[in-house]
Amino acid sequence: MTSTLALQSKRITHIVFIALLLDILSFTIILPLLPRSLEAYKARETHDLTLLSSLLSRISLLREFIQSRSTSSRFLQQGARADLVLLGGLLGSLYSLLQCIVAPWIGRAADRFGRRPVLLLCMLGNILWTVIWLYAHSFELFLGARVIAGLSEGNVQLSNTIIADVTDPATRSRGMALVGIAFAVGFTVGPSIGAYFSQLPLESTQSRNIFTYAPFAAAALFSLVLLLVETLFLFVRLPETLNYKRNSSETPAGGDSGTEDAATGSRDSAQPNAQSSKQLQRRLNLLHFTYLFFFSGMEYTLTFLTHDKFAFSNGQQGRLLGFIGILSTLLQGMWVRRHRGKSAHKDKDMVVKGMLACSAGLLCIAYCTAVKSGSTLLLWMGAVGFAVASATVVNCLNSMVSLINDVETGKRLGDFRSAGQIGRSMGPLFACSVYWLLGSRFCYLVGSAAVFAISLLFIAFVPAPTVSSSRISTKKSQ
Numbered sequence: 001m002t003s004t005l006a007l008q009s010k011r012i013t014h015i016v017f018i019a020l021l022l023d024i025l026s027f028t029i030i031l032p033l034l035p036r037s038l039e040a041y042k043a044r045e046t047h048d049l050t051l052l053s054s055l056l057s058r059i060s061l062l063r064e065f066i067q068s069r070s071t072s073s074r075f076l077q078q079g080a081r082a083d084l085v086l087l088g089g090l091l092g093s094l095y096s097l098l099q100c101i102v103a104p105w106i107g108r109a110a111d112r113f114g115r116r117p118v119l120l121l122c123m124l125g126n127i128l129w130t131v132i133w134l135y136a137h138s139f140e141l142f143l144g145a146r147v148i149a150g151l152s153e154g155n156v157q158l159s160n161t162i163i164a165d166v167t168d169p170a171t172r173s174r175g176m177a178l179v180g181i182a183f184a185v186g187f188t189v190g191p192s193i194g195a196y197f198s199q200l201p202l203e204s205t206q207s208r209n210i211f212t213y214a215p216f217a218a219a220a221l222f223s224l225v226l227l228l229v230e231t232l233f234l235f236v237r238l239p240e241t242l243n244y245k246r247n248s249s250e251t252p253a254g255g256d257s258g259t260e261d262a263a264t265g266s267r268d269s270a271q272p273n274a275q276s277s278k279q280l281q282r283r284l285n286l287l288h289f290t291y292l293f294f295f296s297g298m299e300y301t302l303t304f305l306t307h308d309k310f311a312f313s314n315g316q317q318g319r320l321l322g323f324i325g326i327l328s329t330l331l332q333g334m335w336v337r338r339h340r341g342k343s344a345h346k347d348k349d350m351v352v353k354g355m356l357a358c359s360a361g362l363l364c365i366a367y368c369t370a371v372k373s374g375s376t377l378l379l380w381m382g383a384v385g386f387a388v389a390s391a392t393v394v395n396c397l398n399s400m401v402s403l404i405n406d407v408e409t410g411k412r413l414g415d416f417r418s419a420g421q422i423g424r425s426m427g428p429l430f431a432c433s434v435y436w437l438l439g440s441r442f443c444y445l446v447g448s449a450a451v452f453a454i455s456l457l458f459i460a461f462v463p464a465p466t467v468s469s470s471r472i473s474t475k476k477s478q
Contacts, residue, residue: 008166009166009167009171009175012162012166012238012239012241013163013166013167013175013178014178015233015234015237015238016159016162016163016178016179016238017178017179017181017182018233019155019159019230019233019234019238020155020156020159020178020179020182021182021185021186022226022227022229022230022233023126023155023156023186023226023227023230024182024183024185024186024187024190025186025189025190025193025226026126026130026190026223026226026227026230027153027186027190028186028187028189028190028191028194029190029191029193029194029197029219029222029223030133030194030219030220030223031190031191031194032191032194032195032198033194033195033198033215033216033219034088034091034092035081035084035085035087035088036198036215036216037142037214037215037216038052038084038087038088038139039084040215040216041138041139041142041215042056042084042139044137044138045139050139050140051139051140051143052139052140055087055090056080056083056084056087059083059086059087059090060079060080060083062086063076063079063082063083063086066436066437069437073304073308073436074307074308074311075304075307075308076436086432089300089428089432091143091146092428093424093425093426093428093429094146094147094150094425095146095149095150095153096150096421096422096424096425097150097421097422097425098147098150098151099150099153099417099418099421100418100419100421100422100425101151101418102150102151102154103154103157103414103415103417103418103421104411104414104415104418105414106118106122106154106157106158106410106414107157107161107410107411107412107413107414107415107417108410108411108414109410110154110158110161110242110410110414111242111408111409111410111411114240114242115158115161115162115165115240115241115242115410116234116238116239116240116241118154118158119154119155119158119162119234119238120231120234120235122152122153122154122155122158123155123227123230123231123234124152124231125148125149125151125152125153126149126152126153126155126227127224127227127228127231128148128152129145129146129148129149129152130145130149130220130223130224130227131224132144132145132148133145133214133220133223134213134214134217134220134221134224135213135214135217136214137213137214142214156179156183156417157410157413157414157417158410159179159182160176160179160398160402160413161402161409161410161413162238162241163175163176163178163179164176164399164402164409164413165241165242165244165245165409166241166244169403172347172399172402172403173336173337173346173347173350173395173396173399174336174337174338176395176396176398176399176402177332177333177336177337177391177395178337179395179398180328180332180336180390180391180394180395181329181332181333183390184325184326184328184329184332184390184391185325185329187321187325188321188322188325188326188329191318192318193219193222194216194219197216197218197219197221197222198216198218198219200218245406277404277405280404280462280463280465281401281404281412281415281416283461283462284397284400284401284416284462285415285416285418285419286419287397287454287457287458287462288394288397288416288419288420288423289419289420289422289423290423290450290454291355291393291420291423291451291454292394292420292421292423292424292427293423293424293426293427293430294423294427294431294447294450294451294454295358295389295393295427295447295451296423296424296427296428296431297427297428297429297430297431297432297447298362298365298431298443298444298447299386300427300428300431300432301428301431301432301435301440301443302320302365302386303317303321304432304435304440305365305369305435305440305444306320306379308440309368309369309440310376310379320379320380320383323380323383323387324383324386324387324390325387327383327384327387327391328387328388328390328391329391331387331388331391331392332391332395335391336350336391336392336395336396345464347396347397347399347400347403347464348396348400348458348462348464350392350393350396351392351393351396351397351400351458352455352458352459353388353392354388354389354391354392354393354396355389355393355451355452355454355455355458356452356455357384357385357388357389357392358385358386358388358389358393358451359385359448359449359451359452359455360385360448361381361382361383361384361385361386361388361389362382362385362444362445362447362448362451363382363444363445363448364378364379364381364382364385365378365379365382365444366440366441366443366444366445366447366448367441368382369439369440369441369444370441394420397416398413398416400464400465401413401416403465404465431443431447434446
C-alpha cells in the first residue's frame with residue numbers, strides 16, 4: 001500500500017510541475033515586451049489626452065525630480081525610454097498588489113470547493129486575459145487585461161497546496177522544490193521565447209476595431225496556445241486532492257485501526273496548539289513580507305546597476321539573469337530536493353542558508369560599485385547569492401507553512417502568498433528611491449544588512465513547525 005501511495009503522490013506532483021511550467025512560460029513571455037508594447041501603444045495614439053500619456057507625463061516629472069537630486073544615472077538619462085521601463089515596473093507592482101488581494105480568497109475557495117475546480121476557474125481567467133491581450137488595440141484595453149491577469153493567477157499557490165496535500169512531512173520540501181524549478185526554468189526560457197515571437201509579424205492593417213491585433217500579437221497567440229494546452233492537460237490528468245490524506249488513511253474493513261486512532265489523537269492534540277499555530281503563521285507571513293520587500297527591490301534594481309556601472313547591453317543583462325535562473329534550477333534539483341529529513345528543521349536550515357547567501361551576495365554587489373577597474377567578479381559573486389536565495393528561501397518557507405497542520409492548507413498558503421505579494425509590490429518602489437537618491441552602493445548595503453537582520457530574527461523567533469508523532473505514525477500505517 002505504501003508503494004502505491006508513493007507512486008500516486010509522485011504522479012500528481014509531476015502533473016502539477018508540468019502544468020506550472022507551462023503556466024510560468026506563458027506568464028514570462030510578456031516580460032521583455034512590456035516597455036516595447038507601451039512604446040507601440042504610445043505610437044498608435046493620435047492625441048495626448050489619454051491614460052498612457054497622462055501616466056508617462058507624471059513619471060517623467062518624477063524622473064526629472066530624481067535626476068535633480070541624485071548623481072548621474074545612465075538609465076535615467078535615457079529620458080522617454082526610462083519612463084517606459086518605469087511604467088512597466090509599475091504595472092508589475094500592480095499585478096503583485098492584485099495578487100495580494102485575491103490570494104486569500106483563492107485559498108479559502110480551494111478549501112471549500114476543492115483544488116481542481118478552483119484551479120480550472122483560474123485557468124479560464126488566464127485564457128480570458130490572454131485573448132484580450134491578443135486584441136488589445138489600446139493601452140486601456142491592455143491595462144484591463146493585466147488587471148484580469150492579476151486577479152486570475154492562482155496556479156502557484158494552488159500548486160503548492162496540491163503538493164502539500166499529497167506529500168508527507170519528510171518529502172514536503174522535495175516536492176515544493178519542483179515549484180521553484182518550474183519558476184527558474186520559466187523565467188530563464190520564457191523571456192527568450194517572447195523575444196523570438198515578437199519578431200514575427202502579426203499586425204492588423206485595418207482601422208481600429210475589436211479584432212485589431214495588439215502589438216507583438218504573435219507572442220500573445222503563443223501564450224494563449226500554452227494556456228489552452230495546460231488547461232486541457234489539467235482537466236484530463238489532475239485528480240481532486242482536497243481529501244487526499246483522509247481518503248488515503250482510511251483502512252479496509254477488518255484492517256488495523258491504529259491509523260484511525262493516530263488520526264483521532266492528532267485531532268485531539270491539535271486543539272491546545274491552535275493559538276501557537278496562528279502565532280507561527282503570523283510570524284511566517286511577516287517574515288515573507290519583509291524578506292520579499294528587500295529581495296524583490298534589490299532584484300529589480302539589478303538591471304539598472306549593470307546598465308549604470310558596467311554599461312551592460314541587453315544581451316549581457318540576459319546572460320546574467322540567465323545564469324541566475326540556470327544556477328537556481330540546478331541547486332533546487334541537485335541540492336534542495338536531496339537535502340531533506342524527518343522534520344521541518346531541515347526547511348528552516350535551508351531558509352537560513354538562503355538568506356545568508358542573499359545577504360552576502362548583496363554585499364558583494366554593493367562593493368562591486370566601488371571597484372574602479374570595472375571588474376565584474378563581485379557582480380557575478382552577487383548573482384550566485386541571488387541564485388542560492390531563489391532556490392531555497394520561498395520554497396522552504398512554503399513547506400514550513402504547510403507543515404503547521406493539515407487543516408485549511410489552502411487558506412494558510414493563500415494568506416502567506418498574499419503577505420509576500422505586498423512586499424513584492426512595494427519593494428521595487430522603495431529600492432528605486434534609495435538607489436537613485438542615495439546611490440547604488442548604499443542601496444545594496446541597506447539590502448544586505450536588512451536581509452541579514454531578517455535571518456537573525458528568523459532564527460530567534462520563528463520555530464520550525466512541530467510534526468506530531470501521530471501524523472508520522474499515520475503515514476507509516478499507510
